[in-house]
Amino acid sequence: MSRPPRARESVLDAFEATLISSGERAATMDATARAAGVSKGGLLYHFASKDALEAGLLERLRLLVEQDITDMAAAPEGPVAYFLRTSVMDDDALDRAIIAVSRLAQGGSAAATSALRDMRTQWQEALRPHTKDAAALDLVMLVSDGLYFNNALEGGVIQGAVPKGEDLDRLVALVEAAARG
Amino acid sequence: MSRPPRARESVLDAFEATLISSGERAATMDATARAAGVSKGGLLYHFASKDALEAGLLERLRLLVEQDITDMAAAPEGPVAYFLRTSVMDDDALDRAIIAVSRLAQGGSAAATSALRDMRTQWQEALRPHTKDAAALDLVMLVSDGLYFNNALEGGVIQGAVPKGEDLDRLVALVEAAARG
DNA sequence: GTCTATATACAGATAGAC
DNA sequence: GTCTATCTGTATATAGAC
Numbered sequence: 001m002s003r004p005p006r007a008r009e010s011v012l013d014a015f016e017a018t019l020i021s022s023g024e025r026a027a028t029m030d031a032t033a034r035a036a037g038v039s040k041g042g043l044l045y046h047f048a049s050k051d052a053l054e055a056g057l058l059e060r061l062r063l064l065v066e067q068d069i070t071d072m073a074a075a076p077e078g079p080v081a082y083f084l085r086t087s088v089m090d091d092d093a094l095d096r097a098i099i100a101v102s103r104l105a106q107g108g109s110a111a112a113t114s115a116l117r118d119m120r121t122q123w124q125e126a127l128r129p130h131t132k133d134a135a136a137l138d139l140v141m142l143v144s145d146g147l148y149f150n151n152a153l154e155g156g157v158i159q160g161a162v163p164k165g166e167d168l169d170r171l172v173a174l175v176e177a178a179a180r181g
Numbered sequence: 182m183s184r185p186p187r188a189r190e191s192v193l194d195a196f197e198a199t200l201i202s203s204g205e206r207a208a209t210m211d212a213t214a215r216a217a218g219v220s221k222g223g224l225l226y227h228f229a230s231k232d233a234l235e236a237g238l239l240e241r242l243r244l245l246v247e248q249d250i251t252d253m254a255a256a257p258e259g260p261v262a263y264f265l266r267t268s269v270m271d272d273d274a275l276d277r278a279i280i281a282v283s284r285l286a287q288g289g290s291a292a293a294t295s296a297l298r299d300m301r302t303q304w305q306e307a308l309r310p311h312t313k314d315a316a317a318l319d320l321v322m323l324v325s326d327g328l329y330f331n332n333a334l335e336g337g338v339i340q341g342a343v344p345k346g347e348d349l350d351r352l353v354a355l356v357e358a359a360a361r362g
Numbered sequence: 363g364t365c366t367a368t369a370t371a372c373a374g375a376t377a378g379a380c
Numbered sequence: 381g382t383c384t385a386t387c388t389g390t391a392t393a394t395a396g397a398c
Contacts, residue, residue, distance in 0.1 A: 007363085007364095022289060023287065023288055023289025024205070024206070024287065024288060024289070025205070025206070025288050025289045026289055028390085028391060028392085029391075029392065029393085030390085030391075030392090038364075038365095039364065039365055039366080040365090040366095040392090040393090041363095041364060041365050041366075041367095042363075042364045042365070043364095044392095044393075044394090045363060045364065046363095048393090049392080049393075050391090050392065050393090102287070102334075103287055105334050106204065106205065106283070106284055106287030106288070106333070106334065107204050107205055107206050107287065107288065108203055108204025108205070108206050108207055109204075113334055116334065120342065133351075134344075134348060134351070135344070135348065135351035135352045135354075135355050136355065138344050138348065138352050139324065139352060139355055139356065141327070141342070142323070142324045142327030142328060142331075142352075143320065143323045143324060143327060144327070145326070145327030145328075145330045145331060146322070146323030146324060146325070146326030146327035146330065147323060147326075148330070149326045149327065149329070149330035149333075150323075150326060152287070152330075153283075153286050153287065153294055153297065161301065161322070161326075163315075163316070163319050167315060167316065167319065170314075170315075170316035171316050171319050171320060171323075173316075174316050174317065174320055174359055175320065175359075177359070178355055178356075178358070178359045186381095188381085188382095209372085209373065209374080210373080210374065210375085211372085211373080211374090219381095219382070219383090220382065220383050220384075221374090221375090221383090221384095222376095222381095222382060222383055222384075222385095223381070223382045223383070224382095225374095225375075225376090226381055226382065227381090229375090230374080230375075231373095231374065231375090
């Protein structure tokens with residue numbers, strides 16, 4: 001089960017980090033190789049093309065989302081609260097993968113857009129049984145989208161746009177009350 | 182008051198359209214010139230650099246937001262409902278400018294990120310007097326962010342993610358009820 | 363498996379004709 | 381004001397040495 005070689009993973013880490021910190025334009029093969037501490041040729045041994053590199057990141061996201069859906073179903077505070085709280089960036093592996101793939105999507109990658117669509121659909125279907133109606137489900141999904149959106153732009157669209165601590169508690173309570181009826 | 186030359190505006194239209202339909206990577210000077218029906222040299226007469234072209238789009242957004250803030254304050258259904266309803270894409274001038282600038286921001290443009298931040302702050306401050314507390318204002322802003330986010334990705338993250346018609350009515354009612362107390 | 367060197371393509375920008 | 385031609389930098393990708 002130790003499929004992915006360490007070097008391969010570190011290239012993926014570097015690609016992801018560059019996408020997050022500097023945007024899609026800056027996340028070139030060259031920059032990724034440099035950040036990963038390998039040469040361009042070395043990178044191309046693991047990922048034969050830019051497309052292959054992007055596909056590698058998309059697969060990483062897919063696996064992380066799969067795990068998150070499982071965690072969400074088992075969360076003690078309930079799926080809705082878990083979902084909203086984890087929509088606030090914690091710089092964990094899933095958050096980083098989502099932001100990086102968002103950058104690719106905004107850069108015009110159809111495959112990345114499709115991956116984000118699939119991710120959102122999985123969450124939506126997992127949450128549907130826990131909301132009172134379609135409008136409530138819309139509300140939960142859109143608040144989550146908003147939280148992600150504010151983190152998907154470099155440094156957040158606005159400092160303090162994403163509530164933390166007690167502010168987040170109040171927001172989650174507000175949404176849960178509205179969503180549960 | 183007819184400051185901007187027609188050719189200049191049509192170049193801006195072409196740049197905006199290319200950003201929306203094909204992403205930041207594809208919105209080159211060459212592609213923009215072609216879409217606007219001028220040569221690269223012609224484009225460079227109106228906008229001396231890529232930076233100047235981006236600045237032109239940012240200024241267009243600024244003017245459209247200024248008008249929208251005025252319209253929002255005067256809206257008969259109230260600012261909150263107006264704000265949420267107009268957060269659903271209607272393919273109007275403001276919506277197009279926002280999506281295009283979002284693409285630039287995701288591509289790594291600090292100026293574009295800053296413009297979006299300013300835009301969001303203006304809306305937030307205009308809405309603050311119409312919400313019961315900070316959590317309620319967060320809720321309204323985040324639902325709006327979510328609605329925009331779903332349209333900022335090519336074709337929307339998901340078909341049907343953005344509620345329309347009666348679904349939108351129910352969502353607006355739900356948010357207004359929560360935000361007004 | 364990882365490297366250097368290089369081919370090919372295309373981006374942004376300049377110069378100057380019309 | 382709009383054009384063509386061209387310079388320069390840089391991106392992806394290939395070839396082949398180590």
